[in-house]
Amino acid sequence: MAALGEGPAQARVPFRAKASSARRRVRVGVFADSALQPRWIHEALARIGASDFAEVAVLCVREPRGDAPESASLLQAYAHVDHWIFGSGEDPTQPVRLDTLVRPCERLAFHPEDRAWRARMADLRLDVCFVVGAIDDAALEGLARHGVWRYCFGEALRPDLAAMREVIDEAPVVATGIRVMRAGAERYACRTWSRTIPFSLARSRERLFGRANDGLARTLRRLHQCGEGWLEGEGEPAPPRTAERAPNFAESVHGITRLGARIAMRGLETAFTVGQWSLAYRFADVEPWDGRLDGFHRLVPPADRFWADPFPITVGGRHYIFFEELPFSTGKGHISVVEVDREGRASAPQRVVERDYHLSYPFLIEHEGALFMIPESAYGNCIQVLRCEEFPARWRLEKVLIDGVFAADATIHRQDDRWWMFANLGTESSGVDDELHLFSAASLFGEWSPHRRNPVKCDVRSSRPAGRLFERDGVLYRPGQICAPIYGSGIALHRVTRLDDDGFSETEVRSLTGTPPVLGVHTINRAGDLSVTDTFARRRRF
Secondary structure: OHHHOOOOOOOOOOOOOOOOOOOOOEEEEEEEOOOEEEHHHHHHHHHHHOOOOEEEEEEEEOOOOOOOOOOOOHHHHHHHHHHHHHOOOOOOOOEEEHHHOOOOOOEEEOOOOOHHHHHHHHHHOEOEEEEEOOOOHHHHOOOEOOOEEEEEEOOEOOHHHOOHHHHHOOOOEEEEEEEEEEOOEEEEEEEEEEEOOOOOHHHHHHHHHHHHHHHHHHHHHHHHHHOOOHHHHOOEEOOOOOOOOOOOHHHHHHHHHHHHHHHHHHHHHHHHEEEEEEEEEEEOOOOOOOOOOOOOEEEOOOOOEEEEEEEEEEEOOEEEEEEEEEEOOOOOOEEEEEEEOOOOOEOOOEEEEOOOOOOEEEEEEEEOOEEEEEEEOHHHOEEEEEEEEEOOOEEEEEEEEEEOOOEEEEEEEEEOOEEEEEEEEOEOOOEOOOEEEEEEEOOOOOOOEEOOOOOOEEEOOOOOEOOOOEEEOOEEEEEEEEOOOOOOOEEEEEEEEEEEOOEEEEEEEEEEEOOOOOOEOOOEEEEOOEEEEEEEEEEEOO
């Protein structure tokens, strides 16, 4: 789904399982180095306080020390200008008073060395100590049953340093997660790998902080559902902490210079070229999916649009490709179809499904003698299935399978008597490329239930579906999109090693990437001996 590659600002909150009402809510103590914290942290904590699975039991703020914060650096000032130019909404780093959004039952000063203070903490029976800012985690050890938690961003523990090194050094991804200290050992309770935007620190942080916001709520919900022992069985050991410092003046100037050069290069690139997705197909007895396009027939759209997300089907001995067509003038995709033959000839595209919101990824499935389509309808806030009434042009809504989700590239697979749905779910500010969710049902039109380990994969380099699952020599394969360093960089082909109600796992067997002038691919599909894919290239505007 090429049109959502950058992640929409208006994304919805993902579908979630209900919290168990049988257990008391997780009691969280918040320990902050200042009453003023970034807006995204306020929102994360307010979300916890309003939930049915956790509560903020106490807020402890350390008294001001009077020293100037390191975050008031040249790079931080640049980040605010960067957000003004490239940001998609309100700046998530703007400071807000913590107690304006958090309504704890008690507020205390931060005095971990005081016995009376520690006795009061013991009386509160905290489950989690959540640390915000420059607080010594060791001073809080032993105060909460499930340890001391804090955000982490790659190797950085300070939010003001989040993504800074990765953007300056052009690292393709940066991880965000929850780091837990308990009984002297540290581990990640959750971690998601997201794409960095090499020309914008602000854009990279919007994604990162959105994931962090969602990650805290998800981790506390999982703790509430699974109870004692869950943390020991999840996540992975965290490496030793490294000393953190903000870049000095010389480093900041060097970083800003590099960022400025990238912005200039991007400006020149977009001024003289346009990125465009095209289709490619061929007929072959066996498709190796090795990334090479030798023997493929190319279908290049007019200069004012792109074609992507091809799904093939053969009907009555004739071959068709359904795909997303997006005119640049509207920025809104619809579903079109072309008929192709073995000699490389193709009909003119015919528009077949259109809504007042964006459509893409027309997943096709034949079931009980009928043909159905599950187009990506994230902007319709649902996953819906359409029935073909007259092939190929007449389709009607059959059913909304899952409502209230911002979901990308829903992909159906039937295994034995169970139906499985793979889809990437997005949040309000973090995009839809990172986290793969699983749903299952007893029938295609039945009630779809979320997998208890959702999200089952959290990696922008392979999570997002890139076409239907397929079997070869008794092995099940799942193609996933490589969305870093750019959206549509390639496809990671995985061998599925587990798919059941208790778990999902897969192993990457190869990656498919384009060779210049092809800069990327992000969908592969096959029907009979007809193989289809899409390719990304930049073409001159003039």
